[in-house]
Amino acid sequence: MRPSLMLLVFLGLLALTDGALFLHHHQQGIRSAAEADVMKITVAGLGLTDLSLATEARYTRHPAVTDLVVPVMDHPGAIEHFPSGSFWASPVSHP
Amino acid sequence: MISFARQLNLIDYSLSSLWRRRGKSLGVMVVFAGVIFLLASFQMTTRALTDAAADLLAYAPEITIQKMTAGRQESIPLEYQEKLSSIWGIRAITPRVWGYYFNEISGANYTILGLDPHSMPLGDQLGQAIDTGALPEAHEVVLGQGVNAEVAGGDKSIFSLFRPDLSLKAFALAGTFKAETNLLTYDTLFMNLDDARDLFAMAEDMATDLCVTVANPSEVSTIAKKIAALLPDTRVVTRQQVQKTYQAVFGWRSGFASICLLTALASFIIFAWDKASGLTPEERKEISVLKIIGWQTSDVLVLRFWEGVIVSLVSFVVGYTLAYIHVSFFEASLFRPILLGWSVLHPALRLRPSVELGETLLILCLTVVPYLAATVIPAWRAAIIPADSALN
Numbered sequence: 001m002r003p004s005l006m007l008l009v010f011l012g013l014l015a016l017t018d019g020a021l022f023l024h025h026h027q028q029g030i031r032s033a034a035e036a037d038v039m040k041i042t043v044a045g046l047g048l049t050d051l052s053l054a055t056e057a058r059y060t061r062h063p064a065v066t067d068l069v070v071p072v073m074d075h076p077g078a079i080e081h082f083p084s085g086s087f088w089a090s091p092v093s094h095p
Numbered sequence: 096m097i098s099f100a101r102q103l104n105l106i107d108y109s110l111s112s113l114w115r116r117r118g119k120s121l122g123v124m125v126v127f128a129g130v131i132f133l134l135a136s137f138q139m140t141t142r143a144l145t146d147a148a149a150d151l152l153a154y155a156p157e158i159t160i161q162k163m164t165a166g167r168q169e170s171i172p173l174e175y176q177e178k179l180s181s182i183w184g185i186r187a188i189t190p191r192v193w194g195y196y197f198n199e200i201s202g203a204n205y206t207i208l209g210l211d212p213h214s215m216p217l218g219d220q221l222g223q224a225i226d227t228g229a230l231p232e233a234h235e236v237v238l239g240q241g242v243n244a245e246v247a248g249g250d251k252s253i254f255s256l257f258r259p260d261l262s263l264k265a266f267a268l269a270g271t272f273k274a275e276t277n278l279l280t281y282d283t284l285f286m287n288l289d290d291a292r293d294l295f296a297m298a299e300d301m302a303t304d305l306c307v308t309v310a311n312p313s314e315v316s317t318i319a320k321k322i323a324a325l326l327p328d329t330r331v332v333t334r335q336q337v338q339k340t341y342q343a344v345f346g347w348r349s350g351f352a353s354i355c356l357l358t359a360l361a362s363f364i365i366f367a368w369d370k371a372s373g374l375t376p377e378e379r380k381e382i383s384v385l386k387i388i389g390w391q392t393s394d395v396l397v398l399r400f401w402e403g404v405i406v407s408l409v410s411f412v413v414g415y416t417l418a419y420i421h422v423s424f425f426e427a428s429l430f431r432p433i434l435l436g437w438s439v440l441h442p443a444l445r446l447r448p449s450v451e452l453g454e455t456l457l458i459l460c461l462t463v464v465p466y467l468a469a470t471v472i473p474a475w476r477a478a479i480i481p482a483d484s485a486l487n
Contacts, residue, residue, distance in 0.1 A: 003110035004103055007405065014412050021419055028423070028447045035275040036150070038224050042276045043154040045212045045221035047191055047306040049337050051148055052239070052281045055204050056438040058195055061282070062206075063344055064152075064337040065159055065304070067168045 102401075105394070109401040112381075123367060124410045130356075130363045131414030131462050132421070133429075137352050138458065139418060139448035140427040140434070141345050146449055147278065148341035152334070154216075157315050158307035159332040160322060168330070170301040175326060179307075182321050186310045189214045190302030192291035196256060196284070198245065203439035205242055206283045209291020216308055224280075228270020231286050235269035239280040241440040243271045246284075256284075259296045266290070277442035352433070360462065368469045379480055386482040399474030400467075407463040415455070422448045 042048065054060035059067070113120040162171035176188045192209040212218030212230060221230060231237050238246065246254050255263040272280040292299060307322070309315050315333055323331045382395055421427060426444040427434070435441040 002103075002107055003114070004106045007106070007110055007409075010409075011412075014409075014416065018412075018416055021416065021423075024423065025419075025447070025450070032447055038273060038275050039151055039279065040154050041217045041220045042224040042272070042279050043151050044217040045215050045224070046208060046280075046283075046285065047156045047159075047189065047210060047215055048279055049152070049155050049159060049332070051144075051151065051278055051341075052206070052283065052440075052442060053144070053278070054435050054438050055206075055282045055440050056436045058204075060436065061195075061204065064155075064340040065161065065332055 102397075105398055106401050106405070109398055109405060112398070113402055113405065120406065124406055124413075126363055126366060127407065127410035127462070127466065128414035128417070130359050131411055131458065132417045133359060134353070134356050134458055134461065135415050135418035136421050136427060137356060137430060138454055139422045139450070140430055140444075140446060141352075142449045142451075142454065143422065143446040145342060145345040147446075148345065149338060151279065152338050152341060155334045155337045156306040157309045157312065157334050158319050158322065159337075160305040160307065160326065161303075161330045161332065163328060163330050170297060171304055171329070173300050173302060175329070176305065178325055179322060182318060182325070184310050184314050184318050185307055187214050187308040189306040189308070190288065191304055191306055192288055192295065192297060193303050194291075194295055196294075201245055201439055203241075203245060204282065205246075205440075207286070207291055207294060208283055209286050209288045210306075211288055215306065224273055224276050225270040226273040228268070231269040231290075233287060234265065234267060234290060235286065236266040236290070237270045237272060237285040238268065239272050239283040240274055240277055241281040241442065242284055243268075245440070256294060258294060264290075264294050278445075281442035282440045352430075357461075360465070364465050364469045367466055368473070378477065382477055382480050383482055386480070392478045395478035396474055399470065399477060403467045403470045403474070407466045411459060411463055415458070419448050419450065422446055 049064045050062045052061070160171065160175070161168050162175070163169070171190075173190055176190070179185060179188060189210060192207075194207055196205040196207050197203075198205065212221045225237055228237065246256075252268045253265060254268070255265045258264055266284075266286065272283070272285075286294075288302075289299075291297075292301075297303075307318070309318055315335070319331045319333050323329065385395060386392075421429065423446065427446060431441075431444065434444075
């Protein structure tokens with residue numbers, strides 16, 4: 001077998017894998033659409049402003065409505081000590 | 096014109112050449128695919144989270160009003176609702192009581208939320224988000240899946256929480272939120288307004304914040320300005336600002352990590368340069384023989400080009416595919432410790448990686464192009480070897 005044909009077979013296998021992943025992605029999309037109504041009701045019904053992702057500190061749990069001074073409340077220029085907090089930008093300033 | 100058959104022969108020769116140096120070639124490909132895997136995984140994770148935030152928070156309260164005192168958020172008096180009655184266009188104002196409860200045994204932070212859902216948009220349909228049970232009545236609570244597993248032990252129907260004075264307040268379990276809502280409710284205890292006030296020892300005429308529902312969505316910013324003018328000691332947060340916050344948060348996070356990962360990419364390019372520029376005696380001999388039998392400098396350059404394209408493209412596709420599998424099937428497990436920090440409660444990240452042409456091309460340009468560029472000069476140096484240099 002020519003080396004280029006072997007490469008083609010290998011690329012074909014990769015394409016098949018990616019095709020299967022594409023179908024999985026599509027299925028995930030269908031599932032997300034089916035869950036969208038429940039999520040919409042939960043957010044609107046409970047008046048939620050944030051995702052329940054990083055629950056270690058109040059400003060990472062509710063970055064959208066947190067106290068603006070909280071991340072540096074220990075003293076001015078305090079080093080952030082929560083791991084996920086170091087990856088959060090300051091909240092967008094509000095009027 | 097360069098014929099297809101000639102190019103195919105050159106690809107064959109490139110592959111044979113790569114196979115002869117399989118240890119070196121495989122090493123480069125593994126490192127290359129690893130760098131692409133890391134870059135693509137992080138990009139897919141942050142993109143999926145950004146998309147989820149944008150989709151979900153499109154239904155966040157149109158306006159949230161918080162009272163500020165000395166630069167800090169405080170409880171807001173309910174009488175502020177009356178001050179807003181003169182603003183035309185406000186459909187409803189719903190007080191919310193919410194805050195945090197630290198479980199000293201497990202070290203987990205819970206979010207306590209109390210409000211009357213019937214005054215919220217779609218609040219009457221909230222039962223659809225509850226897996227078992229119903230909306231909470233007095234002294235009842237609906238738990239997120241994470242809290243249910245911890246507080247109620249999965250099968251308890253009654254449990255107690257501490258008030259600030261350490262007296263106990265008992266709750267009956269009214270139900271649990273559906274697992275689909277974990278990204279929103281995993282750490283949440285939802286109860287009625289009076290119970291939340293009692294738990295936090297908050298005065299009856301106070302709330303944590305006020306949610307404002309507006310009749311005409313296009314008037315939100317105008318009404319927000321009117322509220323800010325009427326209540327100067329408050330912070331008025333609109334839905335648009337909530338969404339912007341999340342775009343900024345994940346944008347920063349993505350940018351910060353990308354800078355770290357670009358360091359890995361730079362290291363890889365140096366590694367590739369080092370590997371590609373160091374011509375071994377065998378390679379010099381091979382090129383000399385090729386030139387003696389009639390190969391031109393341009394042919395050797397094309398040969399090196401195909402080697403670079405094969406190594407970089409195969410590495411790119413393998414790295415990108417593995418990144419998708421990592422994010423989609425393994426919940427981005429490599430990044431979870433960074434994303435979630437010391438959180439004791441964290442929901443399963445059922446992410447739907449977003450694969451967009453623009454972002455794929457960006458990673459392609461950030462990885463494949465620098466690699467080809469890093470190998471082009473070594474390739475040229477290899478190609479201009481005098482025919483007899485290695486043989487003399």
